[in-house]
Amino acid sequence: MTIPRVVVTQRFFDDETTAYLRANGCEVDIAESSKVEGDGHLTHDQLVGILSGADAWIVGHARVTRELLEALPELKIVARRGVGYERVDVEAARALGRVVTIAAGGNDASVADHALGLMLAVGRRLRETQMNMVAGNWTILISSDLYRKTVGLIGLGRIGRNVVQRLKGFEARILVSARTVDEAYAEANGITYVDVETLLRDSDYVSLHAPLSATTRNLINKDTLALMKPTAVLINTARGGLVEDRDLLEALKGGTIAGAGLDVFLSETDPGYRSVSDELVALPNVVASPHSAASSVEGLARTNMVAAQCVIVVLNGRDPPSGCVVADGRGRASR
Template structure:
């Protein structure tokens, strides 16, 4: 392999991963992105121009459609710096002989840490307290401990399991939906497999770590929010489409639930929800971040290296680790489902 062009449409791609690609005969190029804009906003034509002649692509949130794949005949491997791949047409990639990889195992700790941080910030009312202090009001707002609370985790993939480890230090009672439950893992970690109605009704915090599919879209809708306790908080560090943000906004404004920690929003994929996102972010009982849960320095370095290694493996004729491969058109191997 010599001089294979690899395009990186991501910020914060660290020098170690760039060096790794170069050491293995690749020519990495970091695409210039407009200030404040991720690759998910790039048009089909813009992506075609950036990726012309590329053998490898390290991608963030761009939509990888069949039309795009067809327009890039030289592209052999699409490597996501992340674990979700709902924006990649994996079936089309397999049909066209391409390989699609994810950075499995790279950001589990970072996202789980972020979810815990959101729970603590909401429970102890950090946002409200600092706003009040900035205005000269130093009166104490009573908050709530995470210690001893009931946490419903929807999705026990790598990130969900990392969250379980952290919650053990808070002596939390953990629920997971019975239909999603690995009984052996649950027994080993004192997790209770319950009906979704029970999880919604009894959890103090509900943390979402599920993939976005037709079945999980708007999993948390108006009906689900009505089942939650008024003192409960919802955490979403997975995918925006798991939650009906309009219903969530109404629930938060009416006091139907106590708060929400949101790292991702429906508006990321549907601009008609932009005003809803703005209203959510402005609420005192919302802790928000711009899809940044995985973006710690350490987490990005880990996922950068996994993404780079997957590119090199494919271009050198090898198969990346099984947990990283979601489509492999070289062998017509079926792609598999991946939870976050």
């Protein structure tokens, strides 16, 4: 009986999850390149070389194209160690009979913690204060509380709901703009659904938790930033494409809003924006991180395990949890 081969190309794959895969009868191959850089830089030919003969692939940020899938006929499942899948050709995977999964629920708590951390860091001007202290200036900068402030959440998926739970401890007034309205959830958690314009006008902190789509791309732009309070703070731990970064840079430099906490940038997918990202990161009223909100030890371990569990059930001919399935082409003829 052939032992199924699972290839991991993402960094920070823990020993416990590796042991789980092996205990379930798999050979585990952790790509050497993933130990240093991850897989986002790997070319088509490099990926084919690494993945040739693999039954399952636990992937980070590599592009999963039709061409790649066609070159890997034995590959049954592509399991994202994360929740975004915009780099995966989902339609091609489905047409070619493959399964694509995400690690739903694995990093929700980690990203929510990070969002709250950015709110606190920007509002309390921690970066500015430390920069001044390093320069020998210990003057106290007056900052702002999160306590009892109005926080607007754009999007209310798993991460957004985790943020709601954390904001309750700050006695925040929580406004939400989302595609669907859950009145029972709103009543149980003390949130108020509003339209985007009202949320932007009324919020002291605006935190983005929406997926990137044709309707949400550049949702935060010159016009929508102009609706916000000059004392407001923008938080983005979702996707860089939700914000037009050039407009945000001008808003922060010109005082349209007070500050921003950014974990994602347009330059991640559009290198032409790299200079804009560099300028944003250099501003004293910006606290930034390199798309690392999900990258706590605990969050990575959880997402590793969810991805591995999806691999095992698919290799055994069963169905992954519905919230993890992006595409399931089993039973469909390749074309």
